[in-house]
Amino acid sequence: MTLNTTTANYRPEIVAHSRSVEQLVAGKATSDGAGVKLTRVLTQPLQHRLDPFLMLDAFGTDQPEDYIGGFPDHPHRGFETVTYMLAGRMRHRDSAGHEGLLQNGGVQWMTAGRGVIHSELPEQEEGRMEGFQLWLNLAAKDKMSAPWYRDIQSADIPEFTTPEGVTVRAIAGTSHGIAGAMQRDTTQPLYLDLHLPAGASFAQTLPPGFNAFVFVYRGQLQIGDKLVPQQRMAILKNDAGSDGVILHAEAPARALLIAGQPLGEPIAQYGPFVMNTQEQIFQAINDFNAGRLVSVE
Numbered sequence: 016m017t018l019n020t021t022t023a024n025y026r027p028e029i030v031a032h033s034r035s036v037e038q039l040v041a042g043k044a045t046s047d048g049a050g051v052k053l054t055r056v057l058t059q060p061l062q063h064r065l066d067p068f069l070m071l072d073a074f075g076t077d078q079p080e081d082y083i084g085g086f087p088d089h090p091h092r093g094f095e096t097v098t099y100m101l102a103g104r105m106r107h108r109d110s111a112g113h114e115g116l117l118q119n120g121g122v123q124w125m126t127a128g129r130g131v132i133h134s135e136l137p138e139q140e141e142g143r144m145e146g147f148q149l150w151l152n153l154a155a156k157d158k159m160s161a162p163w164y165r166d167i168q169s170a171d172i173p174e175f176t177t178p179e180g181v182t183v184r185a186i187a188g189t190s191h192g193i194a195g196a197m198q199r200d201t202t203q204p205l206y207l208d209l210h211l212p213a214g215a216s217f218a219q220t221l222p223p224g225f226n227a228f229v230f231v232y233r234g235q236l237q238i239g240d241k242l243v244p245q246q247r248m249a250i251l252k253n254d255a256g257s258d259g260v261i262l263h264a265e266a267p268a269r270a271l272l273i274a275g276q277p278l279g280e281p282i283a284q285y286g287p288f289v290m291n292t293q294e295q296i297f298q299a300i301n302d303f304n305a306g307r308l309v310s311v312e
């Protein structure tokens with residue numbers, strides 16, 4: 016076992032009854048920002064089913080024209096964005112004067128809270144750009160909290176390898192006793208990047224009430240009797256009596272395993288604003304138009 020955090024906390028996860036796959040989702044090819052091509056894997060119709068997660072975009076291309084425009088200045092309010100870069104460099108700047116560079120293997124965790132205006136622009140003119148952006152909802156009580164962000168360099172993401180040879184990058188939550196880079200009280204997100212060698216299985220305990228999904232981005236995975244092909248999201252059933260999930264790879268595979276505690280609150284979305292009511296959405300649009308949606312303390 017290798018570990019760049021302490022090994023003392025490592026403990027095996029035992030899953031007796033794995034969740035099954037409820038649905039396979041291919042996602043929708045789309046573009047966002049200034050013409051960035053991406054696949055929207057978690058789309059709006061799935062927001063209630065996968066509460067507290069609102070969106071997952073996957074992007075991956077060697078063609079600069081697919082990403083070079085980036086995401087110029089745009090606002091957010093009411094949720095968190097988690098950008099995980101597998102390859103490439105993206106610079107972000109926001110209305111409070113913060114700036115950072117997100118690159119190979121790193122994560123930017125941004126809490127938009129009551130509002131932020133930011134840009135996310137590629138800092139490369141050629142080469143591969145690949146990664147994911149996940150939107151994680153905030154509870155009603157936290158939607159107007161102060162904006163916040165953290166750049167997490169690749170080396171600062173806790174990583175460990177199981178006895179079966181599965182490398183786990185723990186972005187959020189806790190796996191096998193190892194705390195991930197981020198913890199969140201209310202939604203308790205688990206966000207793992209899993210690299211499975213041929214023939215390996217991986218078990219992760221999950222509270223039955225948590226909504227969970229797997230996105231396979233290399234190879235394919237077996238979950239129960241279902242094969243999950245590359246570029247597919249498997250929504251995991253909240254099976255009564257299940258205590259987690261077991262993934263198996265016949266050939267090398269890579270996947271994200273994401274889970275969280277549902278908020279069970281109304282969701283009102285208009286583009287980059289996600290609130291609980293239509294009235295709050297109008298307020299967000301008015302605040303943005305009036306220049307009040309900036310991240311000043």
Ligand code: FE
Nearest residue numbers: 086091096135
């Ligand atoms: Fe953004």
